[in-house]
Amino acid sequence: MILIGPFSQIITMGGLPLCGPLKDDALVVIPNGGVLVNKDKIVALGSFNTLRKKHKARLVEITGPACLLPGLIDAHTHICHAGSRANDYALRVAGKTYLEILKQGGGILDSVRKTRAASRKQLCQTLSERATHALRSGVTTCEVKSGYGLTVDDEIKMLEVIKSVHKDHPVDLVPSCLAAHVKPPEFDTHKDYLNFVATSLLPVVVKKKLSRRVDVFVEEGAFSSALSRPYLQRAAAMGFDLIIHADQFSTGGSRLACEVKALSADHLEASTDADIRALAKAGVIATVLPGASLGLGMPFAPARKLLDHGCSVVIASDWNPGSAPMGDLWTQAAVFGAAQKLSTAETFAGMTFRAARALRLHDRGVLWPDMLADMQAFPCKDYREILYHQGQLKPNRVWKKGVLIVGEKEKL
Ligand code: NIG
Numbered sequence: 001m002i003l004i005g006p007f008s009q010i011i012t013m014g015g016l017p018l019c020g021p022l023k024d025d026a027l028v029v030i031p032n033g034g035v036l037v038n039k040d041k042i043v044a045l046g047s048f049n050t051l052r053k054k055h056k057a058r059l060v061e062i063t064g065p066a067c068l069l070p071g072l073i074d075a076h077t078h079i080c081h082a083g084s085r086a087n088d089y090a091l092r093v094a095g096k097t098y099l100e101i102l103k104q105g106g107g108i109l110d111s112v113r114k115t116r117a118a119s120r121k122q123l124c125q126t127l128s129e130r131a132t133h134a135l136r137s138g139v140t141t142c143e144v145k146s147g148y149g150l151t152v153d154d155e156i157k158m159l160e161v162i163k164s165v166h167k168d169h170p171v172d173l174v175p176s177c178l179a180a181h182v183k184p185p186e187f188d189t190h191k192d193y194l195n196f197v198a199t200s201l202l203p204v205v206v207k208k209k210l211s212r213r214v215d216v217f218v219e220e221g222a223f224s225s226a227l228s229r230p231y232l233q234r235a236a237a238m239g240f241d242l243i244i245h246a247d248q249f250s251t252g253g254s255r256l257a258c259e260v261k262a263l264s265a266d267h268l269e270a271s272t273d274a275d276i277r278a279l280a281k282a283g284v285i286a287t288v289l290p291g292a293s294l295g296l297g298m299p300f301a302p303a304r305k306l307l308d309h310g311c312s313v314v315i316a317s318d319w320n321p322g323s324a325p326m327g328d329l330w331t332q333a334a335v336f337g338a339a340q341k342l343s344t345a346e347t348f349a350g351m352t353f354r355a356a357r358a359l360r361l362h363d364r365g366v367l368w369p370d371m372l373a374d375m376q377a378f379p380c381k382d383y384r385e386i387l388y389h390q391g392q393l394k395p396n397r398v399w400k401k402g403v404l405i406v407g408e409k410e411k412l
């Protein structure tokens with residue numbers, strides 16, 4: 001057993017509702033706190049001095065100011081891929097749109113060509129490097145999508161790469177099957193391709209236990225709601241949780257998410273007030289992706305309205321080679337929160353316990369007894385310094401399952 005502390009503040013994120021607005025004064029903040037950890041779990045939290053008197057534990061002393069938070073959970077990324085799309089970015093900043101580039105056979109299809117050509121070893125290495133980068137900024141759990149393979153072999157290759165890096169890397173990776181990302185050129189129609197995925201790929205994913213989540217990009221130029229509906233229904237019947245890339249440029253996807261009882265609808269930049277009401281009523285988690293707005297130079301998703309209507313709002317990075325190349329969740333969330341007028345509690349919640357639920361994880365996202373000791377500490381006395389520095393203040397210690405991974409004695 002170890003006792004870690006003293007921390008100037010422990011921001012537990014405990015006792016808060018899963019949906020709707022949050023005020024900062026609802027945050028449970030422990031001053032001069034300590035955390036008692038046994039193996040990978042938190043045993044107790046409280047006053048450092050009281051814990052020290054009460055328990056026989058090896059002391060891990062924290063010197064200097066320190067604010068402790070749960071490790072971040074990045075619930076939406078595409079970090080398993082090969083190659084760069086700096087060429088797309090240059091075209092976009094010069095005025096071409098994301099969907100125009102895709103229509104001309106570039107964009108996502110460019111990453112598909114590069115990812116198909118890459119070996120498993122190359123993909124493992126780059127995914128692992130990105131997971132390490134995320135860990136350094138406090139991410140201890142990260143969802144990762146396939147979707148740059150688009151054949152049975154290449155999608156399985158991606159999902160097996162994610163599984164293997166999950167095994168070897170301290171960050172927990174949660175795989176999602178996004179074979180319905182765009183139609184690959186080998187198929188004439190979108191319908192034929194979705195049919196092929198449902199009959200030839202998803203059963204293999206189930207059999208090999210490679211993912212429990214199926215995602216689809218519902219958009220003009222990707223897949224229509226009409227075609228995605230039966231595809232998602234088939235996936236649900238096989239036991240998959242459903243996720244939709246919804247309302248990024250045009251509406252429709254979030255309504256489908258409500259209809260098929262998706263776990264989350266992600267993006268939502270184009271969602272209308274009626275879409276927002278429908279999401280709240282259906283209890284579909286609203287995952288917003290400020291990194292895509294920043295990467296595309298487009299408006300942010302209406303997080304303030306989503307929260308005020310009673311949605312559970314999750315903030316994820318969407319880190320990918322095309323629309324969201326930045327991959328810095330703290331920076332994105334801080335800038336986004338300032339634009340959308342989110343309280344600090346709402347922004348923190350979107351990347352911790354609310355994000356855990358978007359991945360159906362119940363053992364993390366909160367610093368509380370029996371939860372995993374996935375934690376990050378910032379070198380400041382007041383938790384409000386963190387967003388104030390808009391991503392420039394980095395955690396100087398990150399623990400994964402009770403082990404200090406980022407810190408003085410780095411394990412990376
Ligand atoms: O969430 N919108 C679709 N998919 C990704 C982008 C993937 C890519 O551009 O490579 C997204 O933005």
Ligand code: FE
Binds near residue numbers: 077078318320
């Ligand atoms: Fe995405």
